[in-house]
Amino acid sequence: MGYRSDIRFLIPIENYTKLKNDCLEKYKDGSHFNFLEKEETREDSYKRIFVYFGWDNLKWSDDEEAEQIEAAVLDCDNYHMVRIGENWDDLDENHNLYDTDVDCIQIVRKFEEEKLAA
Numbered sequence: 501m502g503y504r505s506d507i508r509f510l511i512p513i514e515n516y517t518k519l520k521n522d523c524l525e526k527y528k529d530g531s532h533f534n535f536l537e538k539e540e541t542r543e544d545s546y547k548r549i550f551v552y553f554g555w556d557n558l559k560w561s562d563d564e565e566a567e568q569i570e571a572a573v574l575d576c577d578n579y580h581m582v583r584i585g586e587n588w589d590d591l592d593e594n595h596n597l598y599d600t601d602v603d604c605i606q607i608v609r610k611f612e613e614e615k616l617a618a
Contacts, residue, residue, distance in 0.1 A: 502559045503559065503561065503585065503586055504557045504558060504559055504560075504585075504586055505557075505558055505559075505560040505561075505583050505584060505585045505586070505590075506554070506555070506556045506557065506558070506583070506584045507554045507555050507558055507560060507581070507582070507583050507584075508538070508552065508553070508554035508581070508582050508605050509551075509552070509553055509554055509569075509573050509579065509580070509581045510542070510550050510551070510552045510579065510580040510581075510597075510602065510604060510605055511550060511551060511573055511576045511578070511579045511580075512548065512549070512550055512551075512576060512577070512578055513541065513549040513550065513551050515572065515573075515575075515576045515579075516551035516553070518572075519569065519572045519573075522568075522572070523565070523568070523569070526565075526568075527565075538552070538553055538554045538555065538556070539551065539552070539553045540552050540553075542602050542603050543602070544600045544601050544602040545601050546600070548600065548602070550578070550600075550602045552605070560583060574594070576596070577596070577599075578596060578597050578598075578599065578600050578602075579594075579595065579596055579597070580593075580594075580595040580596075580597050580604045580605050581593070581594050581595070581605075582605045582607060584607070591607070593607075
């Protein structure tokens with residue numbers, strides 16, 4: 501089964517389009533990475549478009565395709581990436597969002613205190 505993580509990225513749409521096309525070319529059937537699992541666009545005050553995307557419960561470490569995606573993201577001028585591992589204290593965050601005010605990735609932990617139905 502292996503160790504699983506939840507991964508989120510935020511990159512400019514131009515970089516996202518190139519990354520998506522590169523992955524679809526490599527995996528022609530689209531089976532390896534489903535980019536539509538979590539995908540939305542965000543705009544900054546300069547009208548630049550960013551794409552927020554990622555996966556839940558993904559085996560991320562020691563994966564060739566994951567390394568390809570991470571390398572492409574780190575090559576962007578503006579990016580934000582967050583990986584939350586299975587262990588409570590396993591959190592990696594890396595970013596380079598210095599010339600934009602786009603809504604970045606937010607990590608929220610909260611108590612669920614709904615009353616259970618009797």
